[in-house]
Amino acid sequence: xxxxxxxxxxxxxxxxxxxxxxxxxxxxxxxxxxxxxxxxxxxxxxxxxxxxxxxxxxxxxxxxxxxxxxxxxxxxxxxxxxxxxxxxxxxxxxxxxxxxxxxxxxxxxxxxxxxxxxxxxxxxxxxxxxxxxxxxxxxxxxxxxxxxxxxxxxxxxxxxxxxxxxxxxxxxxxxxxxxxxxxxxxxxxxxxxxxxxxxxxxxxxxxxxxxxxxxxxxxxxxxxxxxxxxxxx
Amino acid sequence: xxxxxxxxxxxxxxxxxxxxxxxxxxxxxxxxxxxxxxxxxxxxxxxxxxxxxxxxxxxxxxxxxxxxxxxxxxxxxxxxxxxxxxxxxxxxxxxxxxxxxxxxxxxxxxxxxxxxxxxxxxxxxxxxxxxxxxxxxxxxxxxxxxxxxxxxxxxxxxxxxxxxxxxxxxxxxxxxxxxxxxxxxxxxxxxxxxxxxxxxxxxxxxxxxxxxxxxxxxxxxxxxxxxxxxxxxxxxxxxxxxxxxxxxxxxxxxxxxxxxxxxxxxxxxxxxxxxxxxxxxxxxxxxxxxxxxxxxxxxxxxxxxxxxxxxxxxxxxxxxxxxxxxxxxxxxxxxxxxxxxxxxxxxxxxxxxxxxxxxxxxxxxxxxxxxxxxxxxxxxxxxxxxxxxxxxxxxxxxxxxxxxxxxxxxxxxxxxxxxxxxxxxxxxxxxxxxxxxxxxxxxxxxxxxxxxxxxxxxxxxxxxxxxxxxxxxxxxxx
Numbered sequence: 001x002x003x004x005x006x007x008x009x010x011x012x013x014x015x016x017x018x019x020x021x022x023x024x025x026x027x028x029x030x031x032x033x034x035x036x037x038x039x040x041x042x043x044x045x046x047x048x049x050x051x052x053x054x055x056x057x058x059x060x061x062x063x064x065x066x067x068x069x070x071x072x073x074x075x076x077x078x079x080x081x082x083x084x085x086x087x088x089x090x091x092x093x094x095x096x097x098x099x100x101x102x103x104x105x106x107x108x109x110x111x112x113x114x115x116x117x118x119x120x121x122x123x124x125x126x127x128x129x130x131x132x133x134x135x136x137x138x139x140x141x142x143x144x145x146x147x148x149x150x151x152x153x154x155x156x157x158x159x160x161x162x163x164x165x166x167x168x169x170x171x172x173x174x175x176x177x178x179x180x181x182x183x184x185x186x187x188x189x190x191x192x193x194x195x196x197x198x199x200x201x202x203x204x205x206x207x208x209x210x211x212x213x214x215x216x217x218x219x220x221x222x223x224x225x226x227x228x229x230x231x232x233x
Numbered sequence: 234x235x236x237x238x239x240x241x242x243x244x245x246x247x248x249x250x251x252x253x254x255x256x257x258x259x260x261x262x263x264x265x266x267x268x269x270x271x272x273x274x275x276x277x278x279x280x281x282x283x284x285x286x287x288x289x290x291x292x293x294x295x296x297x298x299x300x301x302x303x304x305x306x307x308x309x310x311x312x313x314x315x316x317x318x319x320x321x322x323x324x325x326x327x328x329x330x331x332x333x334x335x336x337x338x339x340x341x342x343x344x345x346x347x348x349x350x351x352x353x354x355x356x357x358x359x360x361x362x363x364x365x366x367x368x369x370x371x372x373x374x375x376x377x378x379x380x381x382x383x384x385x386x387x388x389x390x391x392x393x394x395x396x397x398x399x400x401x402x403x404x405x406x407x408x409x410x411x412x413x414x415x416x417x418x419x420x421x422x423x424x425x426x427x428x429x430x431x432x433x434x435x436x437x438x439x440x441x442x443x444x445x446x447x448x449x450x451x452x453x454x455x456x457x458x459x460x461x462x463x464x465x466x467x468x469x470x471x472x473x474x475x476x477x478x479x480x481x482x483x484x485x486x487x488x489x490x491x492x493x494x495x496x497x498x499x500x501x502x503x504x505x506x507x508x509x510x511x512x513x514x515x516x517x518x519x520x521x522x523x524x525x526x527x528x529x530x531x532x533x534x535x536x537x538x539x540x541x542x543x544x545x546x547x548x549x550x551x552x553x554x555x556x557x558x559x560x561x562x563x564x565x566x567x568x569x570x571x572x573x574x575x576x577x578x579x580x581x582x583x584x585x586x587x588x589x590x591x592x593x594x595x596x597x598x599x600x601x602x603x604x605x606x607x608x609x610x611x612x613x614x615x616x617x618x619x620x621x622x623x624x625x626x627x628x629x630x631x632x633x634x635x636x637x638x639x640x641x642x643x644x645x646x647x648x649x650x651x652x653x654x655x656x657x658x659x660x661x662x663x664x665x666x667x668x669x670x671x672x673x674x675x676x677x678x679x680x681x682x683x684x685x686x687x688x689x690x691x692x693x694x695x696x697x698x699x700x701x702x703x704x705x706x707x708x709x710x711x
Contacts (some may be wrong), residue, residue: 052573052709071707075576086570088501090508095480095501096571102484102497103575127478127508142576 001028003151003182009058011044011206018044020057020206026148026184026199027082031177033197035224035233041206042186043083044157049184050080050153063151076104079144083155083186085136088130093120093139096128101144114142117168134160137146141169150194152176155186170196186210202231235342236250242325242346249324250646258647263358265648270362275370290380290436292386292431298430299525301391304351306521309399313495340461344396348349348389356385389451390430391653397454479504487588494584498577502585505566505667506593515562522555523601545606546669546683549618550662552598553625557658559594560586561641569639573710580705583634587698590630598622599680617680620664620687628690631697632657638705661690 004026011019019041026032033190036042047053049060051071060067063077087096094115103111115121118138128136137160144152152173158166177183187193193200194214202209209231217224235676251259326343329336360381369376394416401412427434432447434440483500490499506512526548563586572582602622636654637644644650665686672679673677 040295047711052711054709071578080574082570082574084570086568088505088571089567090505091480091501092476092478094478095504098478099497099501100575102480103577104496115343129477135700140574 001117002026003028003030003064003230004062004069004184006045006049006060007058009045009048009060010056011041011048011053012056015180018206019048019055022203022208024201024211025199026182028182029177029180031173031183031185031197033187033193034203035187035190035193035200036203037188041071042188042203044186044206045203046153046155046170046186050078051075052080054081058131058209066211077149078153079147079149081140081144081152081157085133085135085160087128087139087143090127091132091141092127093118093123093135096139096143100146104142104147106146106148110146112202113147117145117172118142118165134162134165138165142182145172150180151182151184153184153186156188157185158189158192160186163214190225190228202228202233235416236654238325238339238342239346239349242343243350243471245325246346246350257292258649261648262646262651263650266355267362270359271369272362273359274363274366277366277372278370278376280521287428287437290433293380293384294408294433294523295528296393297384297387298394299521301351301393302389302395302521303391304347305392305395305399326408337459337462340396340462341348341455342401344392344455344458348392351388351392352385356381356388356554368462380436382428383436383447386432386451387430387449390447393451393454393458396463398483400458404461413432417533419633476508490592492590493588495577498581499586499588502563502566502589503581503593506563506589509566511562511566512594512597513656515559516592516600518562519552519555519597519601522558523552525699526551544669544672545602545609545611545614545618546621546672548605548668549602549621550625550665550669552601552656553622554629554662556590556626557631557633559597560590560633563589563594564639569710578706579638579708579710582639583701583705586639587630587634591627595623598626617683618667621669623684624687624694625661625665628661628694628697629658631694631701635697635701635704638708639710661686 002025004020005022006024009019009022010017024160034042034045046072048055049062049067050073051067054068062074066078077189087093088099091099094111097111097114100106101111118141120135120138120142123131123139123217127187128139131139137157139158144154157169161169161184170192173183183196185197191194198214200212200214202212210227212224212227214224217227239317247259277289284292295664308531326339328334360378363377363381364374366372367374397416398409398413402409427443428437430447431443431450435443435447480497480500483503484496487496487499487503490496542606569582572579581695589707599619599622602615602618606612606618611618632654633641636650636657665683668679672683
């Protein structure tokens with residue numbers, strides 16, 4: 001079942017074409033990686049798919065809902081970790097999680113579980129503004145994971161995380177997908193993509209250059225990094 | 234190198250402004266100023282005949298000093314707001330954190346950039362408009378040029394004083410308050426025998442010493458401000474640990490407002506307001522326009538041949554109008570980016586801030602209203618003044634919310650939005666001001682007229698409020 005799709009999607013900023021005729025289909029249970037160099041259009045595409053940005057032309061569906069018509073409905077069904085770690089500056093991590101659960105009307109919120117998972121206990125009584133970037137990123141991930149949604153959009157989620165937390169997050173995401181969740185991961189860390197994704201697309205200059213099945217790639221004994229360099233350079 | 238840095242800072246300023254508003258909106262702003270300069274000169278004869286030549290010149294100088302202070306406040310205290318609006322925002326003034334250039338030097342260059350930017354984008358267009366107006370009016374162009382130069386020095390002085398205040402504020406709030414009081418005292422004791430500013434004194438009496446003094450003063454103040462800057466300073470004023478969990482408590486408290494906005498959002502905004510200490514900043518920001526207003530009133534009162542009583546009701550109109558500032562402050566506390574990850578709309582956040590405006594920040598204008606009516610022995614007019622203040626405040630804040638959304642400061646840089654705002658806000662203000670001034674001549678008639686206008690403004694407030702949903706519901710947070 002297709003849960004994320006877009007057809008002939010384009011985005012123009014004045015004269016600059018950030019996305020050019022993007023067509024994509026992502027199935028339920030996919031761990032999809034969108035790979036590309038800096039400025040390729042990864043974040044723009046993620047922002048359009050999550051209703052944070054309007055496309056210039058084309059259409060996008062998430063969970064069977066037209067993102068341009070029903071932004072709010074789509075947002076109820078997805079979790080987002082944006083590129084910039086920007087939790088509310090004047091709330092403590094616990095208050096952020098409480099707010100997310102309250103807005104999303106989550107029954108039996110697992111606040112303690114996520115506080116423990118990301119070791120946020122040591123940040124009790126501190127507002128997010130005074131946390132380090134890595135700590136803020138943990139709050140952002142906690143706010144996304146606690147939502148219990150079936151689709152997750154992650155934009156460079158491993159940046160600023162220490163190796164131990166990276167491993168924990170990777171393991172959790174693998175379990176999440178095993179349980180039927182779908183992940184849309186933006187990254188230029190090819191090692192993570194190779195480890196986690198079953199499907200990937202390489203985007204360059206706003207165009208999808210290639211859609212890859214990681215299994216097929218492995219079968220052909222081709223390294224993702226080699227392919228990436230081949231396509232981009 | 235300094236020239237290059239100033240040049241790049243100017244480029245950065247223009248790009249920053251065009252990212253707020255549309256390019257068209259930004260570049261049409263100087264045209265608006267040209268027109269204002271033209272009108273100011275065209276009607277100068279009428280104003281001079283009403284208030285007198287000297288007072289007219291003084292009002293112009295006071296206005297330019299305040300304009301310099303205001304521009305400087307935006308420049309030197311604005312970076313914090315910008316960061317909150319845009320999230321992380323790297324500006325050239327932040328170079329000392331990574332490059333071998335001192336904070337002192339970069340801030341001084343920033344001051345020069347501000348002087349150039351405001352001169353080119355506002356003072357120069359005003360001068361062009363003024364020169365066209367003087368051609369039409371038959372005024373001596375040489376005289377207009379000379380007077381404009383004196384106004385430029387007053388603007389520079391205002392900007393330099395803001396710079397000084399910001400340098401002191403970075404040391405401590407106490408230094409800023411003591412420094413401001415000392416500056417005012419020193420200025421009054423040095424210049425109480427001249428016509429307000431050394432430049433104006435030179436313009437009136439052609440004493441070259443005052444010309445030199447008028448040029449030296451802004452330079453001296455800005456150099457003092459530069460010397461006071463240290464290379465390492467903490468801009469953060471909020472405490473780092475020990476915050477109690479208040480989210481659930483406030484969510485419960487605002488349960489009654491669930492038809493207006495989601496209680497968790499109001500709760501988050503409420504916590505932001507108290508922990509960021511924005512209430513104190515809001516309070517002090519009221520002092521600035523009120524001081525300007527009081528100065529103007531004093532001059533008009535002094536100059537006009539008839540007695541004009543600016544009473545409590547008049548201040549009610551003005552303070553209500555300043556409600557825009559409160560709403561604008563609410564929009565600068567924190568970046569709204571996090572909301573984009575949640576199933577909430579921009580309109581819900583706007584409505585949450587309107588709830589806060591009505592329930593939490595109301596004490597600030599109320600304090601000023603009580604003080605003003607007490608000081609002018611008009612406590613009998615206070616109830617009407619408060620009703621007028623609330624009506625005007627609700628009206629103007631609802632329109633501000635509708636037209637500018639979550640980015641009030643930046644949206645008002647757009648000439649199109651600004652012009653609409655002007656025409657929505659100024660006519661009712663003028664009507665209510667006239668009625669407030671005439672109240673002692675025919676109280677019952679004026680009260681009826683005031684009630685009708687208040688009723689009309691209330692209806693419009695409801696219309697504006699209802700339109701917020703359709704206008705902002707589908708807008709992105711970015």
